[in-house]
Amino acid sequence: MTQQLDVDTVIRLRIRGLRLARGWSLDALAARCHLSPSSLSRIETGHRRIAVDQLVSIAHALDTSVDQLVESAADENVVIRPEPEHTPGLTTWLLSSERTPHGVTVAKMRIDRPTGGEPRVHPGREWFTVLSGTVRLQLGDRVIMVEAGDAAEFSTMVPHLILAEGGPVEILTIFDHDGEHAHLHAPDAAGT
Template sequence: MQQDADLDRLVRQRIRALRTARGWSLDALAERTHLSPSNLSRLETGGRRIALDQLVPIARALDTTVDHLLESGDDEDVVIRPTHDAARGTTSWTLAHDRAPNGLTVAKIRLTEPAPALDRAGVHPGRDWFTVLSGVAELRLGDRLLLVPTGSAAEFSTMTPHALGAHGGTPAEVLVILSQDGRSAHLPR
């Protein structure tokens, strides 16, 4: 039951924070939700239980979703721990996956080994995108080996055999956006 009370408190805080971030009074939110200002005040302060039929217009008025208002306040996903893949010479931090739109994954990858030879390059449906945060990344794209320096980005068809690595014996760090197929191909499981 404590978990329910904690979520209830968190939803109330979110409603109030979203309302005040927009500079709205209770009257302004009431006008947009067709709920009374006193009802909204009691909802925000805990004087009244929040009902689902109230959450829908409140979420809509605050330009969010009921899911976002009810999202767990659990801090488990705050710290992102790296995953090491010694065989590939990579360390990755997955920044978004289950919550990202269209099944996309955002990850930071530290590359320490050169791009593998063409016979070890992979293919998968879709397109990959990355930007180099530090160092120089090697992009093996078919028969070509492209050098992508810090601050530059690359986007390419993943049906061409491709692989990433670090250039010149110096680690490189990249930020990637991957489809579900790209996630399976490039990130440790």
């Protein structure tokens, strides 16, 4: 029973937090989910149990899912201990869990090779920041040097290749689903 109360409390805090993050009053959210403001207030404060149909309506109004409202608040998956994956000229550490929101993957990459691979094209956008070294970004016909501390963002529909310039380079990158597949699961990802 205590665990159920804890889940209820977490759900109530999430509802209130999402409402406040959007800058909505009780009246505004209540109108969106077809509840009275007093009913919504009692739900948020714990003076009323949340019915499943109300939870579905509230989640929809907050542009989230019931799963996200009720998921465990346990800390067991907070710390990610990445294991390096090696391919010739490239080491990758996945820094995001499998359940990352919006299907993005965060990775740290160490690129050792100054040449290699063919430019890739895939749907989406890519973003990276250089942690150390200098990246040689081939973007279509252009070559752009990206120094440590700088970041780059570009459409991945342009043929692109990320290489090390003058020595090893480390980057932190964010891939969408298409980028993850193209760069982390491709047969020759060493040129990335």
